[in-house]
Amino acid sequence: MSLVGTLLAHADDNMVLAQRLGEWISKAPELEIDIALANIGLDHLGVARALYTRAAELEGAGRTEDDFAMLRDEREFTNLLLVEQPNGDFAHTIVRQFLFDAYQLLLWEDLAANAEDETLKGVAAKAIKEARYHHRFSSGWMIRLGDGTEESHRRVQAALDQLWRFTDEMFEDGSTAGYRAEWERGVIEVVAEASLEMPTDPYQRTGGRKGLHTEHLGRLLAEMQWLARSHPGATW
Amino acid sequence: MTPEERFQALIDAEEKIEPTDWMPEGYRSTLIRQIAQHAHSEVIGMQPEGNWITRAPSLHRKAILMAKVQDEAGHGLYLYSAAETLGVRRDELQELLHQGKHKYSSIFNYPTLSWADIGTIGWLVDGAAITNQVMLTRCSYGPYARAMVRICKEESFHQRQGYEIMMRLCEGTPEQKAMAQDALNRWWWPSLMMFGPHDTDSTHTEQSMEWKIKRVSNDELRQQFVDMTVPQAEYLGLTIPDPELRWNPERGHYDFGEIDWDEFWRVVKGFGPMNRDRLAHKVNAWEEGAWVREAAAAHAAKKAARAA
Numbered sequence A: 001m002s003l004v005g006t007l008l009a010h011a012d013d014n015m016v017l018a019q020r021l022g023e024w025i026s027k028a029p030e031l032e033i034d035i036a037l038a039n040i041g042l043d044h045l046g047v048a049r050a051l052y053t054r055a056a057e058l059e060g061a062g063r064t065e066d067d068f069a070m071l072r073d074e075r076e077f078t079n080l081l082l083v084e085q086p087n088g089d090f091a092h093t094i095v096r097q098f099l100f101d102a103y104q105l106l107l108w109e110d111l112a113a114n115a116e117d118e119t120l121k122g123v124a125a126k127a128i129k130e131a132r133y134h135h136r137f138s139s140g141w142m143i144r145l146g147d148g149t150e151e152s153h154r155r156v157q158a159a160l161d162q163l164w165r166f167t168d169e170m171f172e173d174g175s176t177a178g179y180r181a182e183w184e185r186g187v188i189e190v191v192a193e194a195s196l197e198m199p200t201d202p203y204q205r206t207g208g209r210k211g212l213h214t215e216h217l218g219r220l221l222a223e224m225q226w227l228a229r230s231h232p233g234a235t236w
Numbered sequence B: 001m002t003p004e005e006r007f008q009a010l011i012d013a014e015e016k017i018e019p020t021d022w023m024p025e026g027y028r029s030t031l032i033r034q035i036a037q038h039a040h041s042e043v044i045g046m047q048p049e050g051n052w053i054t055r056a057p058s059l060h061r062k063a064i065l066m067a068k069v070q071d072e073a074g075h076g077l078y079l080y081s082a083a084e085t086l087g088v089r090r091d092e093l094q095e096l097l098h099q100g101k102h103k104y105s106s107i108f109n110y111p112t113l114s115w116a117d118i119g120t121i122g123w124l125v126d127g128a129a130i131t132n133q134v135m136l137t138r139c140s141y142g143p144y145a146r147a148m149v150r151i152c153k154e155e156s157f158h159q160r161q162g163y164e165i166m167m168r169l170c171e172g173t174p175e176q177k178a179m180a181q182d183a184l185n186r187w188w189w190p191s192l193m194m195f196g197p198h199d200t201d202s203t204h205t206e207q208s209m210e211w212k213i214k215r216v217s218n219d220e221l222r223q224q225f226v227d228m229t230v231p232q233a234e235y236l237g238l239t240i241p242d243p244e245l246r247w248n249p250e251r252g253h254y255d256f257g258e259i260d261w262d263e264f265w266r267v268v269k270g271f272g273p274m275n276r277d278r279l280a281h282k283v284n285a286w287e288e289g290a291w292v293r294e295a296a297a298a299h300a301a302k303k304a305a306r307a308a
């Protein structure tokens, strides 16, 4: 993948997840959780903006962060399928976040040390700190829900089983394949502490990096892009 | 001196009342009611603005709006904590809200129908809130006054970002400008209603003034707000929907028309456009989240038992 392509893929991951987290606002189980989800969403949005802006600079075609976010179609988005999955119940949101946080921790550590592009390196260095906090939040809730009540245990196990099919995709790219073993070790550890079972279903679905999405992304983008697109050329 | 006299002497000397100080029951219950109502307003206020987070027209606007709504949740938290210093629990207060026994600001019972409503809420609603709240930073009850200092700083940022949205719309396309005017038309009167009934009809004002919970009357605050806002609307090139609005050089203030008090009381009594929706949304989120809170409590209990 070209550098611009890589930047856009990571930007799209963060953009789409931020959009999903934004849907939670005013609906969380308690105020503190509402604030935390907004916080995490804002961090992802910040990363997306920095990466879109860098991609625009490198591309040199005069596009802006908003052109990337608001004016591209579904097939041009290359985010992971995992992040576009609907919020579902709180357990789904937590499992989605946890699986992705564990991946982003490794990604940002790698890029902060090894990225050739200085801007990307800088974004990664800042994002590591945020990802650590996100991971503490999501793994904390994995454990609370897994260990909590029969109902919470059942819900979080169901979410883990359902979302597992989107995990291979994080590592199918040559540049991220190397994270797999460590990612799995970390996930197994938290799943065990939460007294949950690792999913056994071998079925996996991929395609996001090629712009082949689940049906959820189109609707997410319709909502996100509608206003910007209905006033072509307007500034806000 | 009786405890009452000592208490009033402290207030008259501009000393702060702290949670462990003796206070009359009426002072305590007035504050609980007022702080809780304020906290509920912050939390219910997340809904009309949250309504536009997923549709914000640019990433910059989306980030600012998310941060703003998150601030409002934080204001709710500080205020519930301030109320808790008076011997009530947050969940009790929330329960009263859910049962419809506690009120929140009526302004949030109007719907946000366009992006310009987000600008208008920041500009007018946060603006009116600041006008009200600056006075509360000098409130006689210490924890409330201190919470308000922190909140006011953030509210003035909210007001600025709202006005900035309006500026962009008003210097934008004709459609954007029309959107801004339409939003002002819908939010102007409800914003003036935020200051409450006329002083002559306000039941709590006199005692609250004496206790220095309130320091400026509803009508004076409303006048301050109008005087501050009219030039801002002029700068935007927007028309305030009040044919009676004009500068009165003798008073040195703007004269303005009469609020539709029937509408005011209708919304207060629960029959505004969004009362049912706001409360249902809140109760629903709370009930849907019950299993999560139960799980957290069960986990904490198990963990404590394992550690023992």
Ligand SMILES: [Fe+2]
Residues within 6 Å of the ligand: B042, B071, B072, B075, B151, B155
């Ligand atoms: Fe607020």
Ligand SMILES: [Fe+2]
Residues within 6 Å of the ligand: B072, B126, B154, B155, B158
């Ligand atoms: Fe505010």
